[in-house]
Amino acid sequence: MSRSPLPLLLDFDAQYQRDRDQTPAFLHRRDRRLALAREEAGAEPPSVAEWLHAVNAGHHDPAPLRRWRRATLAFTGAGAVLGVLTMLGLLYVTGPARINVTLFVALALLQLLLALATAGQALAGWRPWGGLFDRDRHGAPVLRQLQPQLAARAAQAGGLAFALTALATLLAQVLVRDLAFGWSTTLQTSAPAYQQLMDALAWPWRAWLPAAVPGPELVAQSRYFRLEGGTPADPALLGGWWPFLTLLWLCYVVLPRLALLALSRWHLNRRARRLLRDHPGYAALRERFATPWVDSGADEPPGPAPARVEDTPAPPPPDHAGTLIRWAGADHPALPQRPDRVLDAGGSASLEQDRDALNRADPERPVWLLVRAWEPPTGDLADFLDDARAHWGPDTVIALLPLTGDDPAALAPWRRFAARREDPALRLCAPPAPVSEEARP
Amino acid sequence: MTALPRFAVVGHPNKGKSSIVATLAQNDGIAIALEPGTTRDSQRYPLSVDGRPLYELIDTPGFQRPRKVLAWLQAHSASASDRPDTVRAFVTQHRDDPRFHDECELLTPILEGAGILYVVDGAVPYSPEQEAEMEILRWTGRPSLALINRIGEGDHLDDWRAALGQYFQIVRDFDAVHAPFETHLSLLRGFGQLAPEWEAPLEEAVGYLRDQRGHRQHRAMALIAEALTDMLLHVESARLADDANRDALEHDLARRWRDRQRQREQHLRRDVEALYQHRHLHRREQALDWQGGDLFSEQTRRAWGVSRAYLATAGFGAGALGGAGVDALAAGHSLGTGALIGGVLGAAGSLYYGEKYAGKLAALKLLAPLTGGGRRAEFGPVRDPQFGYVVLGRALEHWFQVSHRNHAGRDPLTLDQGDRHWLEQLPRGDRQRLQKALQNPPRHPGDGKRHQALEQAVENAGAAFLQWRSGNDDAE
Numbered sequence: 001m002s003r004s005p006l007p008l009l010l011d012f013d014a015q016y017q018r019d020r021d022q023t024p025a026f027l028h029r030r031d032r033r034l035a036l037a038r039e040e041a042g043a044e045p046p047s048v049a050e051w052l053h054a055v056n057a058g059h060h061d062p063a064p065l066r067r068w069r070r071a072t073l074a075f076t077g078a079g080a081v082l083g084v085l086t087m088l089g090l091l092y093v094t095g096p097a098r099i100n101v102t103l104f105v106a107l108a109l110l111q112l113l114l115a116l117a118t119a120g121q122a123l124a125g126w127r128p129w130g131g132l133f134d135r136d137r138h139g140a141p142v143l144r145q146l147q148p149q150l151a152a153r154a155a156q157a158g159g160l161a162f163a164l165t166a167l168a169t170l171l172a173q174v175l176v177r178d179l180a181f182g183w184s185t186t187l188q189t190s191a192p193a194y195q196q197l198m199d200a201l202a203w204p205w206r207a208w209l210p211a212a213v214p215g216p217e218l219v220a221q222s223r224y225f226r227l228e229g230g231t232p233a234d235p236a237l238l239g240g241w242w243p244f245l246t247l248l249w250l251c252y253v254v255l256p257r258l259a260l261l262a263l264s265r266w267h268l269n270r271r272a273r274r275l276l277r278d279h280p281g282y283a284a285l286r287e288r289f290a291t292p293w294v295d296s297g298a299d300e301p302p303g304p305a306p307a308r309v310e311d312t313p314a315p316p317p318p319d320h321a322g323t324l325i326r327w328a329g330a331d332h333p334a335l336p337q338r339p340d341r342v343l344d345a346g347g348s349a350s351l352e353q354d355r356d357a358l359n360r361a362d363p364e365r366p367v368w369l370l371v372r373a374w375e376p377p378t379g380d381l382a383d384f385l386d387d388a389r390a391h392w393g394p395d396t397v398i399a400l401l402p403l404t405g406d407d408p409a410a411l412a413p414w415r416r417f418a419a420r421r422e423d424p425a426l427r428l429c430a431p432p433a434p435v436s437e438e439a440r441p
Numbered sequence: 442m443t444a445l446p447r448f449a450v451v452g453h454p455n456k457g458k459s460s461i462v463a464t465l466a467q468n469d470g471i472a473i474a475l476e477p478g479t480t481r482d483s484q485r486y487p488l489s490v491d492g493r494p495l496y497e498l499i500d501t502p503g504f505q506r507p508r509k510v511l512a513w514l515q516a517h518s519a520s521a522s523d524r525p526d527t528v529r530a531f532v533t534q535h536r537d538d539p540r541f542h543d544e545c546e547l548l549t550p551i552l553e554g555a556g557i558l559y560v561v562d563g564a565v566p567y568s569p570e571q572e573a574e575m576e577i578l579r580w581t582g583r584p585s586l587a588l589i590n591r592i593g594e595g596d597h598l599d600d601w602r603a604a605l606g607q608y609f610q611i612v613r614d615f616d617a618v619h620a621p622f623e624t625h626l627s628l629l630r631g632f633g634q635l636a637p638e639w640e641a642p643l644e645e646a647v648g649y650l651r652d653q654r655g656h657r658q659h660r661a662m663a664l665i666a667e668a669l670t671d672m673l674l675h676v677e678s679a680r681l682a683d684d685a686n687r688d689a690l691e692h693d694l695a696r697r698w699r700d701r702q703r704q705r706e707q708h709l710r711r712d713v714e715a716l717y718q719h720r721h722l723h724r725r726e727q728a729l730d731w732q733g734g735d736l737f738s739e740q741t742r743r744a745w746g747v748s749r750a751y752l753a754t755a756g757f758g759a760g761a762l763g764g765a766g767v768d769a770l771a772a773g774h775s776l777g778t779g780a781l782i783g784g785v786l787g788a789a790g791s792l793y794y795g796e797k798y799a800g801k802l803a804a805l806k807l808l809a810p811l812t813g814g815g816r817r818a819e820f821g822p823v824r825d826p827q828f829g830y831v832v833l834g835r836a837l838e839h840w841f842q843v844s845h846r847n848h849a850g851r852d853p854l855t856l857d858q859g860d861r862h863w864l865e866q867l868p869r870g871d872r873q874r875l876q877k878a879l880q881n882p883p884r885h886p887g888d889g890k891r892h893q894a895l896e897q898a899v900e901n902a903g904a905a906f907l908q909w910r911s912g913n914d915d916a917e
Contacts, residue, residue, distance in 0.1 A: 024660065024716045036491055145885050278889025280667060284660070294653045296466045296718075297486040328570055347570035351508055376455045379505030379540060 003049045005272035006146070009279075010064050011052050013142045016281035025295075028288050030055065035289035045289040048276065064143055068150045075158030083165030091173050098182030098224055098238065104245055105201065111253040115159055119260045122152030122267060145275055149268040156261040163253040170249065174242045181241035182222040195219040202244060204251045212243035314411070317399040317429040322365030325357055327381060330372045330403055339368060346380055354384055363392035366399055373402035373410040377417040389423065399429045446496040446639040447555035448632055449483075451547045451578065453571055454503030456562045457590035460617040460849035462486060462500040465625060469721045469848040471500065483546045488646055495646040496632070496639070499555060501547035507573035510544050514580055524580040528552065548581065556635045557585035559609060564593035567600040575608040584635035586611040588628075610635065617849040625847075626650060658844065661713050662903045665836045666896040668709035672702050672832055673882040676821040681807060683814055691805040694820035706832065710839055717843050726839070726856035829879035833899065834863065837906040866905040874898045 019027055034054050035045040046054065090107060091099055121128075125148050143150070173179060183194060195216050199206065202213040218240050276282060324339045328347030343357040361367055367388075371381070388398060402414045411428075418428040450458045463471040466486035487497040504510075510531065518527040532548050535541040551557055557578050561571065578585060587609040589601050598614060605612045613631055615624065626647045633643030677698040681690050714722050808817040823829075835856070842854055867875065878898035883891040 024712075025718065032491060141885070274889070278892065280663070280892060284663065287656070287659075291656050292490045292649060292652070293492075294649050295487075295489045295492075296468065297488075329568060348568065348572070351512055374455075378454060378503075379543070380508065383506065383509070383540070 005269045005276065007060055007065065008049055008052070009142060009272045009276045011056070011060055012048055012276060012279065012281065014061060014064075015052060015056055016279065019281070028291070029293050029295065031285060031288040032291065032293040045286075048282075048285075051285065068143075068154065071150075072154040072157050075154045076161045079158035079161035080165045083162035083167075084169050086162070087166040087169035087173070091170070091177075091179065098180045098184075098222070101181050101183040101198075101222070101241055101245065102185055104181075105248065108248050108252045111159070111163065112256055115156065115253075115256050115260050118152050118155045118159070119263060122148045122264060124148075127151070142275060142279075146268065146271060149264060149271050152264040153261070153268055156257060156264045160254070160257040160261050163249070163257045167246070167249050167254055170242075170246060174239075174246075178239060179242060180238040181245070182224040182238060183219070184224050191220040191223055192216060194223070198244065201248060201252075205247050209243075209247065212247045214241060214244050314428050314430040317368055317401055318366040318397055318427070320365055321368045321399065322362030323360075323367045325361065325367060325369045327369055327371045327384070328375065330370045332370060332403055335370075345384060354387070358384075358388055358391045361388075361392070363396040366397040367392075368399050368401055370401050370403065371414075373404040373414060376413050382417075382421075385421065385423070385426065389425075395425060398423075398426045400426060401429050444554060444638075445487075445494050446632070446636070446642055447499060447550060447553075448496065448558050449499045449501055449547060449550040449555040450558045450560060451501050451551075451574075452503060452560035453574060454505070456503070456560050457592050457617055457849075458503065458560045459500055460592075461558070461560055461588060461590060461615065462498050463849040464617045464620070464847040465629070466498055467718050467848050469719055469850075471848075481543065481546070483550060488650075490646070490649045495642045495649070496629075497555075499550045501550070502543035504547070504574045504577075505543045506540065507544075507571075507577060510541065511573045511577055514577065518580075525552075525582040528577070528581050544577075548577075551578070551581050551583050555583070556632065556639070557581070557583050557609075558632070559585060559587045559605075560590055561587065561601055561605065562593070563589035563591045563598045563601050563614065564595040566595070566597045567604045575605075579608055585609045586613065586631060586635055589614045591616050618847055618851075620847065621845070622654060654844075657716055658903065659900070660716055661840050661844065662900045663896055664709060664712050664716070665833065665840065665903070666892075666899040668705055668712075668836065669829060669832060669879070669899065670882045670892070670895065671705050672823070673829055673879070674822045674884070675701055675705070676819050677701065678817060678819045680811060680815045681818040685815070687805070687818075690818055691820065694805065694818065698820050706835070709836060713836075713840050714843055717846075719843055719846065719848065722843070722846075723853040724839075724856065725853045726835075826876075826880065829882075830864070833879075833902060837863070837903060838910075840903070841906060841910050863906045863909040866909040867902060868905075871898070871901040871905065875902055 031051070034051060038044065038046055086107070090104060127148050185194075195214065198214045198219065206213045218237060222238050222241065319337065321337070321339045323341045323343060324335070325343045325345055327345055328349075329344075341360070341362060343360055345354045345357040349357075369385075371377070385398065388396075400414065400418060402411055404410050414428055418426060450462050452458050459471050462484075463469060466488070468486065471484070471486075481502045483502070484500045485497055486500065487494045489495065513531055514524070514527050517530060518524055528548060529552050531541075532545050532552060536545050538545075559575065559578060585608075587605040589598055589605070589612065591598075591614075602612050611631060611634065613628060615628055620628075629643050629647050629650075633640040675698065677694045679690060679694055681687065710724065710726075714720070714724075806819045808819060810816050839854075839856055842856065846854065864872065874894065875898040878891070878895040881891055882895055883889075
């Protein structure tokens with residue numbers, strides 16, 4: 001899958017910007033999977049184009065380049081029109097008499113100079129007109145780095161259109177009109193010197209097309225002076241300049257523009273490839289391709305939070321309790337109003353001991369059930385409360401006293417536990433006092 | 442093909458089973474201290490590499506009625522040889538009994554072949570009340586390992602070790618909240634010792650986890666370098682109307698610039714936390730503060746080790762690096778004059794800018810007039826050479842804490858500004874490269890050379906910071 005480097009770079013950058021909102025885990029899994037699929041097929045890791053096709057279904061957003069496409073079209077159109085107008089102007093401005101060859105040569109060389117300056121500016125990365133584009137803050141940031149090359153491409157395309165339409169206009173005029181060329185200059189120069197200059201300019205073609213090189217006779221006879229106003233000895237001879245001028249325009253304007261347009265395109269693609277290679281997302285992508293994806297199942301959602309219960313202050317335990325049951329070894333030596341009958345259940349006690357505690361407790365008076373708040377309520381305790389209710393009847397008040405130690409938050413599970421029991425005679429009561437060190441393990 | 446090693450993490454409720462799974466599975470979303478009594482199923486956390494599972498941790502509910510289960514088993518067993526079958530029979534018999542739902546859930550994976558990881562809390566004294574649980578597990582006949590977790594301040598490890606040694610093949614201490622990464626790996630290797638066929642996959646998993654850690658460190662440094670680039674180059678711009686107040690605009694742009702810098706720093710924090718799979722982290726950190734010049738105070742300079750002397754030295758080195766290029770061009774004929782001149786200029790420049798812009802972040806620049814009136818005004822990029830060091834130091838401290846934080850941790854991550862003389866750990870050459878990279882950050886996304894230089898400088902800084910921080914922790 002081969003794609004032009006510039007759209008590839010833009011699509012890659014856009015995808016990179018989108019990926020910045022994804023988790024690293026997702027990106028690694030996605031890209032490593034693609035690399036593994038290729039590996040299984042015996043192929044190398046995917047290219048950027050293949051990767052983009054896989055993650056983005058080949059979607060390409062033409063918007064970032066639209067502005068430049070329009071600019072290139074505008075330059076080309078303007079160049080084409082200007083080419084016709086300039087050539088017509090050149091052929092007519094000197095009037096019906098003679099068209100000054102010197103002016104024509106100067107225009108061709110100026111075009112060559114402009115083309116070279118444009119290319120040089122792009123190669124040097126100079127952007128004197130950058131302010132025009134910097135106003136557009138919504139364009140792709142990566143395009144800013146390519147402005148010199150994009151501008152050069154547009155300018156060279158415009159210049160080529162200019163050169164081609166100008167050449168076509170020249171040929172059309174040669175065909176339909178009798179053009180009389182001559183040369184004139186204020187400088188003190190002789191015809192042989194001028195001919196030497198023309199001969200030098202014709203070096204690209206003089207070896208294989210000598211007919212298109214102006215001879216000494218043509219040069220000598222076509223010189224004119226504005227104040228002379230005389231006619232040439234042989235008017236037909238003056239038209240003999242056109243092959244030279246056509247090839248001059250072709251070799252010094254059209255072909256350089258064509259070559260420099262190709263160069264600008266090559267330079268643009270090369271720069272885009274380099275930007276892609278140096279893109280911060282590129283190395284990270286290659287790394288994701290090459291690094292095994294270690295998954296510890298961490299993408300699962302967290303467990304649900306426990307239900308909130310009303311955090312009202314727990315009442316004090318009921319007075320005149322007849323029995324204290326120490327559940328799973330919970331104890332409070334300094335418990336005020338400690339009942340006389342103290343029994344043990346739960347924890348390391350056997351089930352028989354639990355039953356014995358139920359039998360020996362006084363169901364006529366409130367029963368205090370001492371528990372460790374930092375040990376969560378278990379099914380064992382729930383069973384014991386079920387058995388107690390079945391054994392003692394529904395009216396015996398059971399006061400659940402959680403020893404909170406130094407962590408009042410430990411009471412929350414006990415609140416929820418008591419609420420779930422839906423037992424009106426089961427009361428969660430405030431712990432008598434902060435538990436002493438010997439009670440808290 | 443050998444069966445996948447599976448490990449059921451079992452124990453009494455609230456003894457840290459989930460915190461151990463959270464740490465080993467790198468998942469801070471695992472509910473810790475889920476309330477017993479609420480219906481709960483086993484959760485499986487496989488570790489897979491490129492989709493190929495290497496082992497699986499199973500977080501199970503705690504024992505709810507171990508005495509009743511043991512009584513049932515004892516009542517239905519004739520001899521020691523039928524104990525595993527009796528446990529299986531118990532699960533078959535009580536699968537639909539809600540009272541024994543938790544026991545069935547925790548015993549099922551064990552009966553299916555999982556190894557046993559029995560978790561106790563070493564901060565509370567040993568109590569025989571958990572012997573029923575241990576006895577049930579022994580009845581299953583599966584390979585087992587006991588883990589002594591420490592949830593509180595108490596220390597009863599010796600008692601627990603002695604008691605657990607009677608029931609389990611291997612007894613290990615493991616503080617799920619504070620154990621360093623190497624201890625995680627060592628524990629996983631310990632799991633592999635439970636059965637010969639589990640050793641190879643666990644060893645392989647350890648290798649992958651170690652590589653993953655290295656990869657994450659590299660990515661974290663790249664993220665920090667990226668954020669530094671953004672922050673060092675950030676510019677806020679607006680149109681200054683012809684009749685507008687310049688000072689008011691500068692004030693407004695400076696505020697927006699500061700807000701953007703804070704947002705970018707927070708974005709980096711989230712990126713690094715996501716990289717290490719900390720998705721439920723509560724962070725306490727003083728935001729980048731400029732009010733009253735806090736960020737640029739002498740105290741902050743001291744705190745982050747960026748003194749005038751440091752700037753001058755690093756500036757000299759960075760300048761000398763550039764000057765050495767001139768010497769190289771002169772093929773050594775300049776006798777090192779280029780490096781010397783470059784160094785002096787670098788040091789002078791660092792001192793000059795350090796003084797000139799100390800306490801001043803950036804300045805308002807007015808650009809060419811705009812069509813339709815007014816001028817474009819820009820605030821930034823930052824000019825104070827200290828800024829990069831402060832952002833980098835804060836980022837490295839955050840990275841260190843996140844990368845060394847276990848997923849069982851629930852305390853907020855606190856990032857304070859203590860004394861941070863980590864730069865002293867940085868070799869001289871790396872200091873100079875860091876200074877140069879901070880002075881010349883990448884100008885655009887495609888500025889590969891500078892980007893690489895900054896990333897390398899941050900990578901070196903990260904290694905030095907790690908060394909410094911690890912040394913401090915060891916000293917403590």
